[in-house]
Amino acid sequence: MTLHSASGPDDNVFPFPGPDGAPPNDLQAEQAVLGALMLNPAVLGDVAAVMDAGDYYRPAHETIHRAIMDLGEAADPITVTDALRRSGDLARVGGGAYVSGLVSATPTAANAEYYAAIVRETAKRRRLIEAGTRLVQAANTPGADADTLRAVLAVPTEPEPAAWPDPVPLTAARTLPAFPLDTLPGWLKEYVAGVAEESQTPPDMAGTLALSVLATAAGGRAVVHIRGRWREPVNLFTVVALPPANRKSAVFAAMTNPLYAAEKALGEAAAGRIVEAELTARLAREVAETAAVKAAKADDGPERDQLVAEAIGLAQTAEGIAVPPQPRLLVDDATPEAITSLLAEQGGRLAVLSAEGGIFDIIAGRYSGTPNLEVFLKGHAGDRLRVDRRSRQEFVEAPALTMGLAVQPSVLEDIARVRGFDGRGLLARFLYCLPASMVGSRRIITEPVAPAVADAYEVNVTSLTKALADWTDPAVLQLTPGADALLIAFQERLEPQLAARGGELGHIGKWAGKLAGTVARIAGLLHLAAHLTNGHTRPVTEDTMAAAVELGDYFTAHALAVFEAMGADSTVTRAATVLDVCRDNRWRTVSRRDLFTKLSRTDFPTAADLDPALSLLEEHGYLRLEAVLPRPRTRGRKPSPRYEIHPALSGDE
Template sequence: MPEAWQEPIPLNVRPKLPTFPLHALPGWLADFCAGIAEETQTPTDMAGALALSVLATAAGGRSVVQVRGRWREPTNLYVVVALPPANRKSAVFAAMTGPLYEAEKAIAEEAAGLIVEADLTRKMAQEAADKAAAKAANADGPERDNLVAEAIGLAQQAEALTVPPHPRLTVDDATPEAISSLLAEQSGRLSVLSAEGGIFDIIAGRYSGTPNMEVFLKGHAGDRLRIDRRTREEYIESPALSMGLAVQPAVLEEIGKNRGFDGRGLLARFLYALPESLVGYRKINPTPVPEQTAAAYERNVIALTLSLADRTDPVVLTLTSEASAVLTAFEERVEPQLRVKGGRLGHVGKWAGKLIGAAARIAGLLHLARHLRDGYAKPVDADTMTAAVEIADYFADHALTVFDLMGADAAQARARSLLDVLATNGWETVTRRDLFAKLSRSEFSTIAELEPAVALLEEHGYVRSHTPPRTGKRGRPPAPRYLVHPQVREGQA
């Protein structure tokens, strides 16, 4: 029996999106996210999504997930949360990221002595080389050759000595060039954390005049990054850049208009959260975060960060056979949704094609957060992978709405055109081909252009995708069809 139709959602109204599944996070992390959301009277999505950015900052570049064969996923993430003004983004952002700056401070204090020692040693070596060179320059006869050789040797020794950079975990307002240099200095590990969306303006070249997104593309994937400058060459074998941003929805609408972002695939690298604003419904005197909960959060974030800070080779996190089966089942569920024709995620294929990898990355972070002391010594289990898949599903639902928001005007206009055609013809069910035949070629030049509009109508409850079962006879399988809401057929939608 066909599922009963619900009242369709008007196209100018955003469908209600799922809330972030805090229960999928480790207990100490879920407790703090729930506590800070209550204290600030903000959606739990903001704290929950930013929590993943915090974990990625702590572990990105220092751990990878062994998925299968040669497929490995690093544990850095790009996360962006969008909320309108007056939603206390800065307060939540400061509370979530605060322990990272404490960890950064601790790492810097520990390295300070080594930096001073290395700097002094290099200066003394250079001074000795300079004195030897001066002595050789003033020598004559056979002695000169020996002194020159000695000066060259001392100069080579001085050149070989390096002074470690001051440790950095995070950056806020920086150019792509500065981020590239910092990545190189910090052995390929860095996180861009900001409660504003200005980084998108910088990437787009609003101030330099030239878009520069190479470091953001390769920094997410871990692809080799080589940058030639006039003064030096920077080479990063496996860059691991993370990003955690809290922006206004208008920022997403604006970057959606930048074809370069989408064409190069930058937008496909972000995990999007679009929570519902609580403004107008907030408690006036909410309960603060319990001190014990806040202390545990700070202690654990710092411990995780420091435990991985000194690693030169990343921890390789393997999967149990059960965890691997959970990820494979998720992959089998998502793959048909990627089809351009009829797939729920087909019109956001660039983004959705990275969803399985994102789930693996999230699983690695959850694993390390659940096993703060010995996560590197045990594999990721099925419960952790199940939690990661639930979070990935959350981001998929939000991504569909965000990408509609980015191209809202065009998508909604086409969706309304589809509604008009469906209402005019009174179909109860129709194939994609028959529907396409009735559409204007000036608005829908190819069937592929039909898919985003159909997906929007399906999301709002006006149509449903339906694939008839095979009859058992040979030949082509039945063509997918769209079931049409009775209100559309009756001209009431």
């Protein structure tokens, strides 16, 4: 179908000046562009990237194009016709029939970008001809000098590609919040602040370790009843990461020393019972053995039967005498098997506290060759732990394992690569603390912790540990209605952030999914620390829950930073891999296909897996899609997109 405009028929196409002197134009291409835009508004962006309304030769087409752009994705022959009628331009462009005919005259909307390139090319040629005409006219003007001719010769050219701005880092530096000291009970707050001042370390380290100390004292001996059947034990996994020379060992010792003192006191108190039980058991076994020998020597008959029965009874009595274990609260360098045995022996309560990260190597299989996570996963959650081996059988009804570690940041990067740590949820169980190092700005002369403050800390931690040590059934801590309402509000705020797509915490959903329960655990610990002697008789208040929520928000910010460093966001991780490949090859441009061949199939199983990373790198200014002249749609393979690469990656900047 050949279209005619209202201004007169023109069936010819003149890519070059025709016999009648018409400047370069291609009316069929112009009509195809407009038809494609109304046939499939999704190509609006493709066309806009190639040409604009001023590139049309026929003014009517420019008017129709602007009407389509104003309508956007709502453009079709009916809406465009209505818009032109309301603006008073419909008759001038050829009427409704001409607008509708544009669609029927378009072979396919798929080639809209190609049609637009033709229109753009003829527009550029027209402008060159106009510039040449101006030059001829100027040269024939009497008195024209060379400067005038040079000014006329200044033909507008295509804009040069924009200069490369500095790229935006893939992971923006986060300003992490400082540890909220006011959330701690008075005696604990004063000691944490005092230790931080004396050691010239961030309060975050002592504050996070303080929570581990409380969890060691109360773990396995108290649970928080939230609602229904939901109960949370009060043990925690925490890890503080600071570079070397940040006095981790000194702070660690200052915070944990009372626990060792409490462990020693519990051992001394149990020593008498242990000796008595051991002696009683030994005597009972000797009596049973004597009775067994006597029964064996007796002649058959009623007397022998009676002696045998007595021997069996004495043996059962001896076997039933339990010897209390030596009380243990703490371990450091221990295998998962040893930790399991200690948990069973200590009634389910144990803490792994260390100023180093060696326990991660042990979990990963330093001694066994394979990761052993079971005791750590169940020990955090409080799930039943049963071990059946040829050499032993152990059962823990409700294990409560606490972990408090102070490590170097590189340890966190290493554990992220250990098989099973993330997939099975071990990393999701830790509260992470990533404070800023004070090295280089520390004061040399500092105020030591006040003796009264240090004494109060030691007495309170020791007392809390010893007071709960003999509890066999855990103390159940209830919530006040206000505390429960506050926790519900926190859950409602948290839930949308867990969405896998679009949620702020979606990429660390395994960790954030446990956050509400962790906040309840922290609330229970703060409550016990505030009521050292009668916490089990009083409910957790709204103020205590508010403090726990504040700590939950603090640890969330730090967890985001840590998981970013671990590569939890797969798109960011893959984008960083693409950057490394571009930097190593010092490319200035590269096609998507060539880039894909250089990447590992482990990271990028298919070419489609590359697209999110490329889009992210474009957004951050590392890549720029190279403009190329489109080709009409054919049966052959579509050309691979080509990208310009930031000069900084190739070493040019």
